[in-house]
Amino acid sequence: MHGEIDRRDFLKLAGLGGVVFASGLGHMQPADAAQQDFFFVQLSDTHWGFKGPAANPEADHTLQKAVAAVNSLAKQPEFIVFTGDLTHTTDDDQERRRRMAQFREIVSELKVKTLRFMPGEHDASLDEGKAFQEFFGATHYSFDHKGVHFIAIDNVSDPQGAIGKAQLDWLRADLKQINQTQPIVVLTHRPLFDLQPDWDWATRDGKEAIDILMPYQNVTVFYGHIHQEHHQMTGHIAHHAAKSLIFPLPAPGSQPKRAPIPWDASQPFKGLGFRQIDAKANSTSYSLTEKPIA
């Protein structure tokens, strides 16, 4: 199966009080015994440094609003992931670092101090991730949290939008330690599947990553890049794109150009937001809740 799940079908899967998505529809298995309830938050595509009044005249304040919105959650997440394009690209290496320093300072105001960063092409493609690594560390890595194995895949430091053989080999080795039924969450920037290749919404060797992940029965991918909520299955692997925190983009292929959707002064910050992801013990499902920032 390889198909988009539209909003209506997605909501059919919803449970009361949240949107519940079964990440392993074809292979439901009991989760790892060590898994416990927790939730985390996904922020994506903040593009700090972007200037474009038609798309977002509040660009200098949007990231701060997002930080405030997360801080206002009644219960704070256990950690926060940023799925790329933290900063807007620039040809000037010094300016790139200045934007990354400002971004880091702004997000330091988050109450939650466990932050996981990954790059987008705007952060990393012009210098192959050099500045990003100086500020935020490795561009690909894995970690475990309460029974879930998280894998951050870098598909942007190569300006061709590829993962590359070395990282794919690392992915294979990383997965060797994992039970095939253990919940796995993949974090990345670009879609791993061919969502809209003529808009460059794809990863050149993404299929290889999906093939490597396919034997694992409970895999869910959270990504960014396309500046909108989107849900699609490749086999039993669910892929969920997050909204942006700078400007929304049109639905894949819905118009000739992938130009930003213009700012709506009557509804400021419309189409922007972040995502809360709840993981339940003894379940392969995640509850996704989309949160506005205004």
Place this chain on the structure above:
Amino acid sequence: MRIGFTTSLALIAAVAAAVAYSTAAPRAATERVVQLTASRFTYAPDKVTLKVGEPVVLELRTSDRKHGFKLPAFDVRADVEPDQVVQVRIVPDKVGTFSFACDQFCGSGHEEMDGTIVVTE
């Protein structure tokens, strides 16, 4: 401009069209040639009209840095390197308007770097 030759671009038999990449193959005298120049953040021209069934060679150049050329409808992609000319042969077998884009991130404005191939009867 020096014409360089690379061997990494392979002959591709696409399902939808006959497509070949080359930087070396001589052109047949009857082949139509369309030249496209990539530069940040445009292709010139950004609209090309072809006829269905008519063999054509797209000659791709860049005037500044490395760019990509991706035309998914005909399963075409190529790297366009400085000081090289990349030839892409296609025989369009379907009518319509098809998008191409740069798929080598080249800076602010990369997302707007695209164009269309219009194939007519």
